[in-house]
Amino acid sequence: MSAAAAPTPDRLLRLPDVLQRIPIAKSEWWKGVKSGKYPAPVKLGPRTTCWRASEIDKLIASL
Secondary structure, three states, X not given: OOOOOOOOOOOEEEHHXXXXXXOOOHHHHHHHHHHXXXXXXXXXXXXXXXXXXXXXXXXXXXX
């Protein structure tokens, strides 16, 4: 019996990492998140926000 391959966990990127890949101002990024233009964040805690690397890669590919 072969074990099913477990899906690889998606890397999480903090905002500075996202803005290195998509060079825009922080305020413009948050406006885009609020309007739905950019991916929704993943909240890890009250002061910790991340984005899935796969969603950022898809966004870059669509630009």
